[in-house]
Amino acid sequence: MSMIKLYGNTDSGHAYKVRNFLLLGGLPHDYCWIDLSLPRNQRPAEFIQASQFGEVPVMVYQGQAYCQSNAILIYLSQKTRRFSGKTPQESQQILEWLSWESNRIGFSLPNLRSSLHFDKQPPIVLNYLSERMGSDLMCLEKFLAGRDYLVGNQLTIADISCSAYLFWLDHVGIHEHHYPHIQAWLDRMRAHPNWLHPDKVMVKAS
Known part of the structure; x- marks a missing residue:
């Protein structure tokens, strides 16, 4: 290219x-x-x-x-x-994760981060975003149990998309070690050249 x-x-x-x-x-x-x-x-x-x-x-x-x-x-x-799927099934799964990310992690974490640091919001908004963020993290945590990546056995754009904001978890007061499967997943990405x-x-x- x-x-x-x-x-x-x-x-x-x-x-x-x-x-x-x-x-x-x-x-x-x-x-x-x-x-x-x-x-x-x-x-x-x-x-x-x-x-x-x-x-x-x-x-x-x-x-x-x-x-x-x-x-x-x-x-x-x-x-x-x-960073693509190896099979049509994996390609479909990647699309599903990208759609999930845009409505879940890609919404909850950046909005919570912004509400805490840049555009301060009242407690009711922070509580809503915090609960939504917790739900999203638990979804990922459960899914990643026993898996190295979200789709197949290698890094794909599903991982690149869903992980992006998670490298700023500390900005919203969340520690990775509370989610050991997510932490291991992020560590695998950090280890990539x-x-x-x-x-x-x-x-x-x-």
């Missing part, structure tokens, strides 16, 4: 999903940090033009812009044949 440009932000686990894929896959790319505190019409013109929804991540490849993290993961996996923590790869270049 020729050079890829990825737009992201320090606090976007959704953008981290895509950068993690690119790093783990050893795919050359240019990471462009976007200041999301700016009004949308004040962000860089090239980003405004590329971003259909005004959000990160946005990936530009061969002049074509791609939006929405899980859709980008599917495209990259199909294009590169990396080229893996880097989002705090290192999503920040603005100095």
Whole structure:
């Protein structure tokens, strides 16, 4: 693949999903940090033009812009044949996990994190998000018992997607050791060559 440009932000686990894929896959790319505190019409013109929804991540490849993290993961996996299912059944399971992530972990943890640190919310909202987060973590914890990865016996985009925000569990006061199967799963990802923590790869270049 020729050079890829990825737009992201320090606090976007959704953008981290895509950068993690690119790093783990050893795919050359240019990471462009976007200041999301700016009004949308004040962000860089090239980003405004590329971003259909005004959000990160946005990936530009061969002049074509791609939006929405899980859709980008599917495209990259199909294009590169990396981190994909080995069988039609596994491919279907990957799609199911990506859909689950977008409505569960990809909703509960970032919203709880934002409500605690950036856009403070009343206790009733925090309680709702905390309960939802706990339910999501227990779902993963039970499923990962006796498994190394979510689908099959190797890392796929299902793992890359569902794990992205979980490397920030400490930001919402949750310790990995309370969920030993999740912790072991995250450790397996951390052990992969080229893996880097989002705090290192999503920040603005100095």
